[in-house]
Amino acid sequence: MNSPVEIPFKSFIELKPEENTAIYLQIVFEFIKAIQTGFLPEGTKLPGTRILCKVLSVNRNTIIKAFQDLESQGWIETLPNKGTFILSQQKQKSKADFTISKEQIPADATIGFTFKKSTILENPTEISNLPYQFNDGLPDLRLVQTDVLARLYVSKLKRQKTSKTYEQILLRSHSNFKTHFSNYLNLTRGLRISTSNLLTTSSHEISLYLVTKALIAQGDKVVVASPGYYNSNMTLTNTGAQIVSIPVNADGIDTKRLKEICETSKIRILYLTSNYHYPTTIPLSAKKRMEVLELANQYGFIILEDDYDFDFHYDNNPVLPLAAFDSNQRVIYIGSFGKSLPSGFSYGFVTAPAEFIKELEKHQNILEPGIDVIKEQVLTEWISEGEAHRLSKKNKKIYKERRDDFVSILNEKLGDKIKFKMPPRGLAIWVEWLDRFNLIQFQKECAANGLFLPKTILYQTKDLTATRLGFGHLEKEEMENAVSILSHCLENIIQKL
Known part of the structure; x- marks a missing residue:
């Protein structure tokens, strides 16, 4: 086994500060690659963070963060008073408390061609078999009315015997669906759109991908809030955008900071989750809404408004999106429909000026060339017969009760350890911990x-x-059970500090 100071780290760890990927992530990726290819075999003792930061010419905190990530994934292990060591793959698997949904390729596997690899588009999804789980705010699939959808779907299939050609059915069905869907959006979200202003997609993620690919060129500056939505930031960065972060205050993004940036830089896009900021759940205030629209007109940037959770609001007067007040056609509005439906029935959509929608359709025809006629007919009937409104109303009542129960349980079991605000919409609560501790250690506990x-x-x-x-x-x-575990584990972590 080599001495840790003798390992030629610079021969296999190549850092590129000019790239958008954070340096600590580059270090993580390079270490994993070195372990998988045998440069760092099982049992290798790594140098301390003070030594390694000098070898790699990076800040020590960067090395510490990279080591924390590597240890949480099971690649390394830190033993008190002994040091940090590389784990074998067998130990990595037994050590992990959960599995990451990512295919593992053997280190000795070879292929007959090269290809461009992305260090940005990593799959963040994690899978666990533990009895209790938190997520970032997903609906309960147990509430899905599959019986109603199944009856509609079967009835539509049985009625498909017709003399019309498939192309005729497709055109008429899609046009009918867009008419009902645009009317639904106008009614529920205060929009003023026609079918020419609407693009429907298979998912919210596809909508965001199509829009960013059409709008962003390499080096374009895109302003995002911090903390922000990891999925959209990943998509934006992959297009070559230069991300500029601004803080979030008690009433939404810092518009003063936004104006300062606009005065010194040419901004292409402001990406915004205005109604229910991800992750903090803070809505953008009425005053700041007007300020954002005025700044867009003054400095010529596009507002990409992502309304990912509009369906789940618990007041009688929901906050309407910026797109409802956009008189200068500066807002591109993306969202989702049917998040409470089975995944195959949910939709993403984009509303924007008709000319831009036409351009998006060109790209969509390559990415999503087929249209599920039966599904569109089912959803058209679902909307036209009022079933979508009834389901929405029913689910809002259920989720409002769950929100109120969750708030009560948090106050009861963690009231003196956290601070949070009850959100008027959405399926998640932003909790700030009053004690300072390592969240990765907390996750393991x-x-x-x-x-x-x-x-x-x-x-x-x-x-x-x-x-x-x-x-x-x-x-x-x-x-109650999940929050009890949180409380118990927090006590254990605090005692160890």
């Missing part, structure tokens, strides 16, 4: 006690320790 916390809901900086806790998929008893 919770996993050992039967509760899974995915990394995507953990937020930690020098000044912030927070977690986005989704409650929509949990019934009251499940909430």
Whole structure:
């Protein structure tokens, strides 16, 4: 075994500061690659963070963060008073409390061609078999009315015997669906669109992908809020955008900071989750809404408004999107429909000026060339007969009760350890922990006690320790058990500090 100071790290760890990927992530990726290819065999002792930061010419905190990530994934192990060591793959598998949904390729596998690899588009999804789990705010699939959808789907299939050609059925069905769907959006979200202003897609993620590919060129500056939505930031970065972050205040994004940036830089897009900011759940205030629209007109940037959770609001007067007040056609509005339906029936959509929608359709014809006629007919009937409104009303009542129960349980079991605000919409609560502790260690402690916390809901900086806790998929008893585990594990972590 080589001495840690003798290992030629610079021969296999290549850092590229000019790239958009964070340096600590580059270090993580390079270490994993070195372990898989045998440069760092099992049992290798790594040098301390003070030595390694000098070898790689990076800040020590960067090395510490990279080591924390590597240890949480099971690649390395730190033993008190002994040091940090590379684990074998067998130990990595037994050590893990959960599995990451990512195919593992053998280190000795070879292929007959090269290809471009992305260090940005990593799959953040984690899978766990633990009895209790939090997520970032997903609906409860147990509430889906599959029997109603199944009856509609079967009835539509039985009526398909017709003399019309497939192309005629397709054109008429899609046009009819867009008419009903645009009317539905106008009614529920205060929009003023026609079918020419609407693009429907198979998912919210496809909508975002199509829009960013059409709008962003390499080096374009895109302003996002911090903390922000990891999925959209990943999509934006992959297009070649230069991400510029601005803070979030108690009433939404810092518009003063936005104006300062606009005065010194040419901004292409402001990406905004205005109604229900991800992850903090803070809505953008009425005053700041007007300021954002005025700044867009003054400095010529596009507002990409992502309304990912509009369906789940609990007041009688929901906050309408910026797109409802956009008189200068500066807002591109994307969202989702049917999040409470089975995944195959949910939709993503984009509303924008007709000319831009036509351009998006060109790209969609390559990415999604087929249209599920039966599904569109089912959803058209679902909307036209009022079933979509009835389901929405029913689900809002259920999720409002769950939100209120969750707030009560948090106050009861963690009231003196956290601070949070009750959100008027959505299926998650932003919880800030009053004590300072390592969230990765907390995650492991919770996993050992039967509760899974995915990394995507953990937020930690020098000044912030927070977690986005989704409650929509949990019934009251499940909430009580999950929060009890949180409380118990927090006590254990604090005692160890």
